[in-house]
Amino acid sequence: MTMKKTKKWILYALICTVLNIVVLPLVSAQTEVMAWGNLTGIRVEGQNMEFETSLRVAGKNWSVINSTGKEKQPRPRYDRDGTTQTVSTEFAGFQYTEIVKENGPGSAIVSVTSKAVRDTIIDGVYFCIELPDKYYSNATIRVNGSGKKRAISGLVSTTEKTRKLNAKSIIAESGQRQLSISLDASSPLIVLRDKNTGGYQLFIGLMGSNIKKEQQSQRKLTIKATGEIDKSPATIVVDIQNPGRRFDGFGGNFRLQNPKSDPQVIQYCLDNMRVAWGRVEMPWSMWHPEENVDPTDAAKAGKLNQHVHESMLMAQKLAKIGMPVIISDWSAPNWAILGDPRDAFRNRSKGIYGYPLNPEKTEKIYKSIADYIVYLKQNFGVEPDMFSFNESDLGINVRHTGKEHAEFIKGFGAYLASRGIATKMLLGDNSDATTFDFIIPAMNDPETHKYIGAISFHSWRGCDDETLKKWAGAAKKMNLPLIIAEGSTDAAAWTYPGIFYEQTFALYEINLYIRICSICQPLSILQWQLTSDYSVLKGEGIYRTMGPIQPTRRFWNLKQLASTPEGAFALPATCNKEEVNCAVFGNISRGEYAVHIVNNGAERTAEIKGLPADATMMEVYVTDETRGMEKTGEIRSSDGSFRLNIPQAAMITLLSKK
Structure with a gap:
């Protein structure tokens, strides 16, 4: 290789290194955006801080509530450009453009443009955030920077009584999670509770009730999610006796x-x-x-x-x-x-x-x-x-x-x-x-x-x-x-x-x-x-x-x-972590085994117990945001168990090595 070519390769390597250091964290897909526009959470160190957003149109007197969701809209359009995801869709008489931009760890800026396609009389168009009951059942809420925490359950509207607030900032928090929403302008806020899931729903007003064709509104929300990150070890137990x-x-x-x-x-x-x-x-x-x-x-x-x-x-x-x-x-x-x-x-x-x-x-x-x-x-x-x-x-x-x-x-x-x-x-x-x-x-x-x-x-x-x-x-x-x-x-x-x-x-x-x-x-x-x-x-x-x-x-x-491996049988297996799914297969006659793990949470250690004595060495492969079935090493059994680190938001496969 000539000196000139060597310099070019050094420059190329330096550029790649800088890009890996600077760009990859920026384009990391921390905000989960569905193609129809609903956000399902923001990942922090791989842990999904769960919530679900949707656009909702409430009929007059809340007689009916239509919501965006999977297969509920005709042909939404989805696109990503770097750290920005965009969804355009038409739904319940309105056209929407939703732009979701990453905004640092645990945060996203959501811009929503709504446009009426016809005259209509409704209660309103809302950006709804549902807080899952398993994390927010006893949550408190603070509005407009108030230092006073109020039980979110006390703000729930019912068919008999509607409680409407004006909010420019909202903080919902529990012992495990906190979600803050900052708005670019004060907007109506109504809290409901979903009868099916038990989750609290924050309805943030985008448009009012008496709508004229071509009428538009724009709203920008900054959402930040924080909470406990579960890095505790996962234990997978395989039942080799009942293939x-x-x-x-x-x-x-x-x-x-x-x-x-x-x-x-x-x-x-x-x-x-x-x-x-x-x-x-x-x-x-x-x-x-x-x-x-x-x-x-x-x-x-x-x-x-x-x-x-x-x-x-x-x-x-x-x-x-x-x-x-x-x-x-x-x-x-x-x-x-x-x-x-x-x-x-x-x-x-x-x-x-x-x-x-x-x-x-x-x-x-x-x-x-x-x-x-x-x-x-x-x-x-x-x-x-x-x-x-x-x-x-x-x-x-x-x-x-x-x-x-x-x-x-x-x-x-x-x-x-x-x-x-x-x-x-x-x-x-x-x-x-x-x-x-x-x-x-x-x-x-x-x-x-x-x-x-x-x-x-x-x-x-x-x-x-x-x-x-x-x-x-x-x-x-x-x-x-x-x-x-x-x-x-x-x-x-x-x-x-x-x-x-x-x-x-x-x-x-x-x-x-x-x-x-x-x-x-x-x-x-x-x-x-x-x-x-x-x-x-x-x-x-x-x-x-x-x-x-x-x-x-x-x-x-x-x-x-x-x-x-070919000719393998399913081996029953259990895991003690909700964020970790696994499936195990084995051909006992040949001593060949495969352990497939999907870690939906943060990086953690995992221990696999129950594989037979002839499974002494396993090759480890990882697919995640930057790796495609990359072999990351080999591990030996210790006291009949395998121990390894499993990366965040990744698929990990262990294959027998003879």
């Missing part, structure tokens, strides 16, 4: 939608992550568009639809790796349904999705889908492990009732068996965890059981512990594996893709997966998707990101989970 269900590994969806970007994303994921299960589209409506034209004959005559051909090639690509493949159909041919195919979309505003199959065409439907499976096997060497109609509980786009779903499983399952086709049915493939009752008719009908290969739901909504336990219970009752056929957290995120690159989104997603692994013990979780859609990569124009293809934090989280 649970087999975990084949992490999987992915490969529904092709972008011919330019999909291939490179798919190849990168397959090359750089162990993908254990795959799900591809069966484009039934394109396979058999004309009722009286045999689709197999048409395909043999060189008239196979291009998208059908590409989808079959995708299934073949996965099968070549040795991957089990699920095929799912999103849309039916016109001849096979009742009504108009446009019904799948035009009635959604009424809460009606999709279309039912025509019962008079049942035998033709069976034959058409079975012919697809046979053609796929004969010409591409793939016999799908399972088939489903995508989200037929909802209607995306074939719609079934629970009873119809059970009848289809029996009828089509028997038809496949009569033709010697080994493909089984997915029970459910539900749109969400919430619609559990959809699978009950099939569960209660013994005639369906022999045709079912696995139970399945999608994780977009409703994954609280109790609901997840229902799905785990169903799998255990039927002695069938459970597959999360679409894994992620926000079905609308493709409309505001900037959120994919946020720490908050990445943590929510991997937390969900670790909880599902712990509670449900699934056979696999299939990411939606491992293509350019909802992509875990960026660059090369994916959602307008430039530069070469590169992994995001979400990719590294998934890669860590996918590093679980």
Whole structure:
């Protein structure tokens, strides 16, 4: 290397060092902003000082209160520029722009611009801050710099009596937390208590009651959160004596939608992550568009639809790796349904999705889908492990009732068996965890059981512990594996893709997966998707990101989970810290183990107990704000336990080292 080049490299290194020292702390994602505009807290040393903001429109006399929230607004827009996050949205007759700027440790400046799209008479438009009951149940409040603390419970308005204050500053504090709000102008303040959560709600006025079209308001709030930071040790106890269900590994969806970007994303994921299960589209409506034209004959005559051909090639690509493949159909041919195919979309505003199959065409439907499976096997060497109609509980786009779903499983399952086709049915493939009752008719009908290969739901909504336990219970009752056929957290995120690159989104997603692994013990979780859609990569124009293809934090989280040894079983594990989620897997016969930890709080030490004596050395990998599955060291067991530091707001994986 020449002296000139050496000097350039030294200068470059110095610049990088300065940027790491100065810039990284500034861009640290301490304020949690959802893509629809709600703040869910501010992290201080990794500890989330929880609260939740929302924009609310109160009807006349508080007859109704509309609130921003997940899937409550049509297409909000989210963007980040350095330390500033911006959300633009329209809601309940108003347009809003919310700008959230980091303001030093534990603090953010929130600027809200509200604009009426029509004349209206309401009680008002409010910026609401909800204080969680677990921290603020006995809180006091000070207003406008007063030294006098008042119990917040004494300021709560009721239907009988409204207590309205004018506030320019508010401080709510308890033994564990303090939240201060400074306003750029005095504003009305009303305190309510949420009947469901028990949390106190601070309604800060943005606009009054008699609103004219185009009327605007602007308000700036400085929010500062402080409180106890829990750095006490976490203890994880593994039950090696009661291994649970087999975990084949992490999987992915490969529904092709972008011919330019999909291939490179798919190849990168397959090359750089162990993908254990795959799900591809069966484009039934394109396979058999004309009722009286045999689709197999048409395909043999060189008239196979291009998208059908590409989808079959995708299934073949996965099968070549040795991957089990699920095929799912999103849309039916016109001849096979009742009504108009446009019904799948035009009635959604009424809460009606999709279309039912025509019962008079049942035998033709069976034959058409079975012919697809046979053609796929004969010409591409793939016999799908399972088939489903995508989200037929909802209607995306074939719609079934629970009873119809059970009848289809029996009828089509028997038809496949009569033709010697080994493909089984997915029970459910539900749109969400919430619609559990959809699978009950099939569960209660013994005639369906022999045709079912696995139970399945999608994780977009409703994954609280109790609901997840229902799905785990169903799998255990039927002695069938459970597959999360679409894994992620926000079905609308493709409309505001900037959120994919946020720490908050990445943590929510991997937390969900670790909880599902712990509670449900699934056979696999299939990411939606491992293509350019909802992509875990960026660059090369994916959602307008430039530069070469590169992994995001979400990719590294998934890669860590996918590093679980093959043939491992779920090992029950508990943790004494609410902020720490964990899932443990082991192949006892080979002495291979994986411990996955998500630390949602501050940096702390952790002790892992209960692994067997042959687990003497573990490699440690970390994904956080600055690292992507970075190996941070190796640890040896001491007295049968492993001890390590776990970084704040991070995923940590321990893998056996032979």
